[in-house]
Amino acid sequence: MTKPVRLASIGLGRWARVLAQGAQRGDVIELTSCFSRSEDSRMAFQEEFGVPRAASSLDELLSDPEIEGVLVTTPNDAHKPVILDCLDAGKAVYTDKPIAHTMEDAGDIARAAAAAGVPFAVGHSARRLGGHRAMKQWIDDGRLGKVSLAEANFSNERGLELTTDTWRFFADKSPGGALIQLGVHHADNLQYLLGPVASVTSHARKLYTDAEVPDAIMSILEFESGPLGYLGTGWASPGVYQLRLQGTEANLFYDLDFNNWDQSQHADDKSTLVSQAYRESERPQVEMPKTDMFREQLDEFALAIRGEAEIEVGAEEAIRALAVVHAALESSQRRGEAVDLAPMVEMAGALA
Amino acid sequence: MTKPVRLASIGLGRWARVLAQGAQRGDVIELTSCFSRSEDSRMAFQEEFGVPRAASSLDELLSDPEIEGVLVTTPNDAHKPVILDCLDAGKAVYTDKPIAHTMEDAGDIARAAAAAGVPFAVGHSARRLGGHRAMKQWIDDGRLGKVSLAEANFSNERGLELTTDTWRFFADKSPGGALIQLGVHHADNLQYLLGPVASVTSHARKLYTDAEVPDAIMSILEFESGPLGYLGTGWASPGVYQLRLQGTEANLFYDLDFNNWDQSQHADDKSTLVSQAYRESERPQVEMPKTDMFREQLDEFALAIRGEAEIEVGAEEAIRALAVVHAALESSQRRGEAVDLAPMVEMAGALA
Numbered sequence: 001m002t003k004p005v006r007l008a009s010i011g012l013g014r015w016a017r018v019l020a021q022g023a024q025r026g027d028v029i030e031l032t033s034c035f036s037r038s039e040d041s042r043m044a045f046q047e048e049f050g051v052p053r054a055a056s057s058l059d060e061l062l063s064d065p066e067i068e069g070v071l072v073t074t075p076n077d078a079h080k081p082v083i084l085d086c087l088d089a090g091k092a093v094y095t096d097k098p099i100a101h102t103m104e105d106a107g108d109i110a111r112a113a114a115a116a117g118v119p120f121a122v123g124h125s126a127r128r129l130g131g132h133r134a135m136k137q138w139i140d141d142g143r144l145g146k147v148s149l150a151e152a153n154f155s156n157e158r159g160l161e162l163t164t165d166t167w168r169f170f171a172d173k174s175p176g177g178a179l180i181q182l183g184v185h186h187a188d189n190l191q192y193l194l195g196p197v198a199s200v201t202s203h204a205r206k207l208y209t210d211a212e213v214p215d216a217i218m219s220i221l222e223f224e225s226g227p228l229g230y231l232g233t234g235w236a237s238p239g240v241y242q243l244r245l246q247g248t249e250a251n252l253f254y255d256l257d258f259n260n261w262d263q264s265q266h267a268d269d270k271s272t273l274v275s276q277a278y279r280e281s282e283r284p285q286v287e288m289p290k291t292d293m294f295r296e297q298l299d300e301f302a303l304a305i306r307g308e309a310e311i312e313v314g315a316e317e318a319i320r321a322l323a324v325v326h327a328a329l330e331s332s333q334r335r336g337e338a339v340d341l342a343p344m345v346e347m348a349g350a351l352a
Numbered sequence: 353m354t355k356p357v358r359l360a361s362i363g364l365g366r367w368a369r370v371l372a373q374g375a376q377r378g379d380v381i382e383l384t385s386c387f388s389r390s391e392d393s394r395m396a397f398q399e400e401f402g403v404p405r406a407a408s409s410l411d412e413l414l415s416d417p418e419i420e421g422v423l424v425t426t427p428n429d430a431h432k433p434v435i436l437d438c439l440d441a442g443k444a445v446y447t448d449k450p451i452a453h454t455m456e457d458a459g460d461i462a463r464a465a466a467a468a469g470v471p472f473a474v475g476h477s478a479r480r481l482g483g484h485r486a487m488k489q490w491i492d493d494g495r496l497g498k499v500s501l502a503e504a505n506f507s508n509e510r511g512l513e514l515t516t517d518t519w520r521f522f523a524d525k526s527p528g529g530a531l532i533q534l535g536v537h538h539a540d541n542l543q544y545l546l547g548p549v550a551s552v553t554s555h556a557r558k559l560y561t562d563a564e565v566p567d568a569i570m571s572i573l574e575f576e577s578g579p580l581g582y583l584g585t586g587w588a589s590p591g592v593y594q595l596r597l598q599g600t601e602a603n604l605f606y607d608l609d610f611n612n613w614d615q616s617q618h619a620d621d622k623s624t625l626v627s628q629a630y631r632e633s634e635r636p637q638v639e640m641p642k643t644d645m646f647r648e649q650l651d652e653f654a655l656a657i658r659g660e661a662e663i664e665v666g667a668e669e670a671i672r673a674l675a676v677v678h679a680a681l682e683s684s685q686r687r688g689e690a691v692d693l694a695p696m697v698e699m700a701g702a703l704a
Contacts, residue, residue: 146559146588148560148588149505149568149586151503151505153501153503153596155501157600157630160600199687199688201553201572201687207498207500208600216579216580217580218501218572220553220555220572220688222555227559227568230582232501234500234598236498236500236600237500237600237602238602238603238629238631240628244505246586248509248512248588257633259631270633279590279611331688335551335553335689336572336683336688336690337687337688338687
């Protein structure tokens with residue numbers, strides 16, 4: 001690579017800063033510009049990350065010929081208009097997960113990205129955690145044997161803190177609450193590990209949050225490959241991030257200490273991934289590759305712009321993860337009756 | 353208590369021996385007689401446990417006026433005829449879990465026990481584990497705050513070993529497979545901790561077992577008190593026994609090493625029960641009371657015969673646990689649609 005890939009950040013909230021830190025841990029990306037509607041946010045972002053310029057409008061940013069791609073971290077319900085403008089301007093697009101708040105927007109974004117023919121990446125970063133990479137290796141190596149049960153949980157206390165000042169409070173902007181914000185990570189992780197989900201069965205409850213969205217959601221996933229999966233997510237307890245696999249040869253238990261999540265080069269420093277064999281009380285620690293999920297996904301995106309990498313999580317993977325969320329919400333309206341994913345994924349145009 | 357309570361064991365398989373060991377760890381019970389159809393089994397049982405006599409028929413055993421109560425460990429589908437005969441003879445009855453294989457048999461047994469007016473106990477012993485007692489204390493003390501999610505799993509490899517030589521192979525004798533044999537423990541534990549289940553949503557699959565019954569079952573439980581519960585159970589992996597509670601004040605994670613289960617005075621020796629507070633990476637070990645579930649439940653049963661104890665798990669609790677199993681099986685036939693428990697429990701006559 002001759003010189004760094006020039007990217008611009010759009011939407012300069014907390015998550016833009018976490019990503020900028022990730023980008024700056026590598027040497028592939030140069031943050032060249034940025035935009036948010038708040039001038040204060042632009043100035044603060046420029047100063048913190050040494051970004052040479054800021055745009056006072058999205059149009060101004062997109063007309064900058066030096067910018068090769070954008071990092072979108074606007075609220076979920078604002079993804080579509082921003083991303084479509086970026087694609088229209090010929091910029092490669094990385095967007096935070098979920099790809100959008102609705103399947104309709106997700107489909108529109110996927111079709112626009114395919115038509116634009118530029119790299120398009122979605123920030124389902126969690127599958128890059130060392131623990132998940134090791135689990136995938138065990139499955140592929142046959143060390144787990146045949147998997148029957150997979151259980152995942154991603155929860156924290158955010159639901160107890162939500163006020164009307166944040167878009168996450170509102171059901172039309174963040175449908176599914178904890179499930180679309182947290183659980184969607186495991187919806188991708190589980191499909192990364194076990195292949196496509198066939199159907200989702202779910203119950204959702206709004207127990208202790210003041211927000212409009214549920215803070216306790218449990219789903220059972222039927223995988224096309226045979227196993228059953230469980231996805232639990234809550235917004236009213238100390239933080240949990242766990243994934244367990246039960247196979248005919250061994251079990252794996254992954255438990256990540258969420259306190260290091262933002263600094264993803266340290267995300268697995270306090271994680272435990274242990275294996276369990278038959279009739280053994282000891283559960284040896286499994287070696288995990290050292291990863292840095294935010295840096296790696298952004299480096300990959302930037303290198304893909306130069307034709308030097310392939311995007312691992314694009315529109316199709318993101319739509320399959322979002323479809324789990326919306327199938328769960330539909331199922332919870334039908335007292336748990338299973339909702340098939342294939343028609344939802346097809347309708348969003350991802351199987352074309 | 354002046355002298356030991358004289359009990360007789362009926363059905364002299366592996367579980368009768370585990371229970372006899374439990375009874376003999378205490379000084380409340382004297383195993384006075386025993387019965388199984390196999391003379392070899394009777395002689396071996398007499399010798400191993402120093403039981404003074406054996407009966408060559410159930411009638412002979414039940415006509416022995418010295419015997420105050422019986423311990424029934426026959427196959428699940430043979431509970432009803434044996435238990436009804438015992439109750440008819442005026443004997444107090446302890447039966448292994450589940451109370452029966454069908455709700456119909458369970459209801460008949462419950463009504464007969466109520467009519468007989470003698471102590472009737474069901475071996476849902478697991479709630480007596482030190483870890484569950486500590487969890488209950490945390491809930492009652494308010495240290496967990498308000499619970500939103502409860503997750504439980506009980507699995508082992510038994511499904512991979514089943515042959516037509518065992519009644520557990522057959523769907524009509526052991527409906528639900530791993531769920532009725534293992535999961536039913538957590539169906540009781542979860543209701544012990546969080547109160548009655550309102551509905552069950554479930555998927556069941558027969559993946560890797562040769563038996564007629566499912567070896568992978570996942571259920572979502574709606575509790576009347578508000579929280580959601582998950583119950584996972586499998587029969588095709590190394591053994592798992594876990595229960596987790598997420599509350600607004602703290603989380604609790606219980607993980608029991610199943611290798612010590614049979615010797616229940618040591619069941620929790622390798623268990624971990626840890627708590628999680630907000631923003632703390634450390635998870636301190638929670639003190640668990642030292643318990644011996646098999647000894648304690650049998651001592652309680654024996655003392656109840658003398659009017660010196662109350663039965664903790666009787667027909668109603670056992671029917672509520674079995675109803676979770678049958679609601680799950682019905683739900684799995686309806687693609688996960690929730691099945692209400694109240695009508696099933698009422699039909700079995702436990703709310704009378």
